[in-house]
Amino acid sequence: xNYLKKLLGCIACTTLSLSVNAQEQVQGFVHKQSExxxxxxxxxxxxxxxxxxxxxxxxxxxFHWGLYSVPGIVESWxxxxxxxxxxxxxxxxxxxxxxxxxxxxxxxxxxxxxxPEQWADVMQDAGMKYMIFTTKHHDxxxxxxxxxxxxxxxxxxxxxNPRKNVAYHVFDAFRQKGFMMGCYFSKPDWHCEWFxxxxxxxxxxxxxxxxxxxxxxxxxxxxxxxxxLNELMTDYGSFDILxxxxxxxxxxxxxxxxxxxxxxxxxxxxxxxxxxxxGKNENYQTPERGIPETQLDYPWESCITLSNxxxxxxxxxxxxxxxxxxxxxxxxAKGGCLLLGVGPTPDGVIEDEVVKRLHEVGNWLRANGxxxxxxRTTPVYHDGNVWFTADKDGKTLYAIYALPEGENLPExxxxxxxxxxxxxxxxxxxxxxxxxxxxxKVKVTLPKGLKNEPxxxxxxxxx
Numbered sequence: 286x287n288y289l290k291k292l293l294g295c296i297a298c299t300t301l302s303l304s305v306n307a308q309e310q311v312q313g314f315v316h317k318q319s320e321x322x323x324x325x326x327x328x329x330x331x332x333x334x335x336x337x338x339x340x341x342x343x344x345x346x347x348f349h350w351g352l353y354s355v356p357g358i359v360e361s362w363x364x365x366x367x368x369x370x371x372x373x374x375x376x377x378x379x380x381x382x383x384x385x386x387x388x389x390x391x392x393x394x395x396x397x398x399x400x401p402e403q404w405a406d407v408m409q410d411a412g413m414k415y416m417i418f419t420t421k422h423h424d425x426x427x428x429x430x431x432x433x434x435x436x437x438x439x440x441x442x443x444x445x446n447p448r449k450n451v452a453y454h455v456f457d458a459f460r461q462k463g464f465m466m467g468c469y470f471s472k473p474d475w476h477c478e479w480f481x482x483x484x485x486x487x488x489x490x491x492x493x494x495x496x497x498x499x500x501x502x503x504x505x506x507x508x509x510x511x512x513x514l515n516e517l518m519t520d521y522g523s524f525d526i527l528x529x530x531x532x533x534x535x536x537x538x539x540x541x542x543x544x545x546x547x548x549x550x551x552x553x554x555x556x557x558x559x560x561x562x563x564g565k566n567e568n569y570q571t572p573e574r575g576i577p578e579t580q581l582d583y584p585w586e587s588c589i590t591l592s593n594x595x596x597x598x599x600x601x602x603x604x605x606x607x608x609x610x611x612x613x614x615x616x617x618a619k620g621g622c623l624l625l626g627v628g629p630t631p632d633g634v635i636e637d638e639v640v641k642r643l644h645e646v647g648n649w650l651r652a653n654g655x656x657x658x659x660x661r662t663t664p665v666y667h668d669g670n671v672w673f674t675a676d677k678d679g680k681t682l683y684a685i686y687a688l689p690e691g692e693n694l695p696e697x698x699x700x701x702x703x704x705x706x707x708x709x710x711x712x713x714x715x716x717x718x719x720x721x722x723x724x725x726k727v728k729v730t731l732p733k734g735l736k737n738e739p740x741x742x743x744x745x746x747x748x
Contacts, residue, residue, distance in 0.1 A: 323563040324570065324583045331554030335525060336568060336584050339556060341659045342414035342465055343617055344650070345624045347588055348404070348455070349419050349595035352390040352426045354631045357598040361424040363387065364475060365490050388476065391426065395442035396633030399451065401458035407635045408459075408627075411643035412650030414658070415465035417528050417624060420452050420517060423490070425476025428452045429521065433512050436476050451633075456522055467526035468517055472510065472534035479506035490533055510539045518548040518555075525556060532561035541566050571624075576612070580619045580666050587616050590626035591639065597628035603638060606645035610739050611687040613646075613657065618672035618685070620662045649738060652713040656683035656741040665702035673703055683712070684729075684742040694737055699728045706747030711740060718742060 327333055353360045362372050364387050366380055374383050408416065421427045427437035429452035439449040448454045460466060473490065474480050479502050485493045496503045518524065527548065529536065536542075536559040545566065549555050559566040569584035576587050589612060592601035604612075613623045627643075630636055650657065660674035663682055667673065674683045682705075686698050702725055709718045709729065720729040729742065 325563075325565045325567070326583070327565065327568055329549075329554070331549075332556060332568060335554035335556050339415065339465060339525065339569070340584060340622065340661075343622050343657050343660075344411075344413050344613060345415035345417065345465075345467070345586075345622060346408045346411075346413050347417045347419075347469070347595070347624045347626045348629060349422065349626060350451075350629045351419065351422050351428060351596070352387065352394060352424060353422075354597045354628065355390045355393050357596070357631075359594060360596045361422045361471075361475070364424060366487055367489050387424070391436065391438075391441045393442070394438060394631065396438075396451070396631065397443075397446075398630075399443075399446070399448055399454075399633030401448075401451075401455045404455065404629065404635055405458040405462045405464070407640050407643055408464075409462050411647040412654060413464070413625070415467060415525070415622075416459045417467035417469050417526065418452060418455050418459075419469040421469075421471050421474065421513070423471045423473050423475055423531055425471075425474040425480075427513075428455075429517065431513055431516060433509060433516070434477070452517075453521055460522060465525040466523060467528050468521070468524050469528045469530060470514060470517065471531045472529055472536075472539060473531040474506075474510070477506060477509060479503070479509060507539055511544060514539075514544050515547065518544075518551060524548075524552050525554075526558060527555055528558045528560070530560055532559075535559070535562050536564075536566045576616055577619060577621070580662055582620065582662070585620070586622040586624050587612075588624040588626060591642070592626075592628070595626045595628060597630050597636070601628075603642055605690060606642050606649070607688065607690055607738060609642070609646050610649050611689075614672050614685045614687050614739065617657050617660060617674055618662065618666045653685070653739075653741040655712055655743070656685050663703070668700040668702065671698060671700045680745060682744055682746055684744070686740050686742075688737070688739045694731060694735055694740065697728055697730050699726065701725045701727070703727070704747040705744035707745050709742055709744040711735075712743055713740065 349360050351360065358375065363374050364384050365372055376383060376386060378386060420429050425436055427434060429437065430439035430450040431437055438451050443449050456466060481487045481493050482502055487493050494502060541559060545555065545557055556568045557566045558569060558571060560571050569586055572585065572587050574589055577585065592598065592603050594601065609625065616623045627635065627639060656674055659677065660683065661677055663673050663675040663679065665673060670687050670689065672685045672687055675681065682703055684700065688694060704722060704725065704727060705720060709720050710716060711718055716732060718729055720727060
């Protein structure tokens with residue numbers, strides 16, 4: 286369809302929906318999204334069924350937590366020697382000395398208050414239904430007790446704690462809450478000698494040698510990466526999603542086909558997210574820090590931070606609950622899911638300000654979630670501040686008024702198209718609403734005394 290070609294990428298503010306980034310400065314590397322016309326539908330029926338179930342969930346959480354959490358800096362990227370504005374080093378050190386300092390943070394990460402049950406409680410209270418946890422970011426530091434490297438949380442100050450295998454306990458806490466489970470893994474590993482070999486300098490994010498001159502180094506890296514992924518898919522319980530980051534290394538580079546074939550024997554229907562790599566192993570697309578311009582008719586997810594960063598930073602400016610609700614509403618109406626980035630603190634908890642904001646989001650979803658969860662798109666999906674979703678049968682529609690921040694609910698709301706027939710109700714409190722029709726125009730009168738927040742209406746389409 287021609288309208289799909291209007292999808293905007295996610296690598297600059299001008300290519301993002303203003304509802305997300307009008308007041309937010311984009312920070313860090315932003316993965317470019319594959320083009321809409323490049324999406325390849327899976328042929329595995331179990332994967333298709335899993336994708337359909339995932340599309341019901343709508344709202345998930347992505348945890349970035351690692352060495353970068355200790356000083357509260359941008360995740361991994363400060364050790365990448367690329368001269369761009371968003372890669373900055375706060376310490377007055379040479380590049381080599383800075384890397385030594387950064388690698389040395391493994392001796393400082395000691396999450397003495399690590400409480401994955403609290404993480405799961407907070408996210409369940411927020412109304413989230415699926416989770417993605419970072420087992421390894423680009424810096425190569427593992428939050429799981431890998432047999433293939435000692436560069437992990439299990440080999441630092443936390444090594445004598447019975448919960449030193451952090452990832453295992455995070456996954457276990459969320460599994461017990463019934464979340465759909467996702468494992469984040471970075472294909473690049475800047476700490477591994479077979480990716481950034483110490484014989485050469487490290488000029489950028491890629492391997493720092495020529496594969497044709499050192500094929501054995503690259504084979505070693507392929508084997509190392511495959512071993513770690515097989516380890517995660519074998520020893521860390523059931524998974525629904527394998528979320529692979531670092532698109533400058535392709536899945537084909539690490540024999541992702543073989544890894545998935547083996548993994549799906551244990552995890553039937555496992556969703557593969559080989560981010561930004563066009564083809565059969567990108568089972569859903571992941572526009573980052575923004576929302577596609579138009580409604581899309583294939584699986585996708587916007588990954589957006591609660592603050593301005595993926596990991597924890599001190600004194601972070603968080604999005605308001607209202608903004609999160611409005612973002613979730615727009616994404617749902619366009620056919621996607623929202624993966625909200627939350628950074629646990631260095632000592633292993635979700636900070637109070639995050640808990641408070643997410644609780645407010647959860648309160649709204651407890652009253653209005655029928656308009657979000659298990660819904661699908663409807664052809665007329667947007668008019669002004671009103672977004673529309675539909676039950677799977679397409680007969681019941683929901684109109685969500687995404688109240689702009691700083692404004693009050695109006696006395697009436699109006700839209701064109703999606704003409705109701707019969708009763709209309711306010712989801713919160715199940716109150717009947719008065720409305721009028723004038724051709725394709727609908728005007729709804731809101732009752733007085735409503736809380737000043739986004740509202741959701743339910744109605745049947747006129748036959």
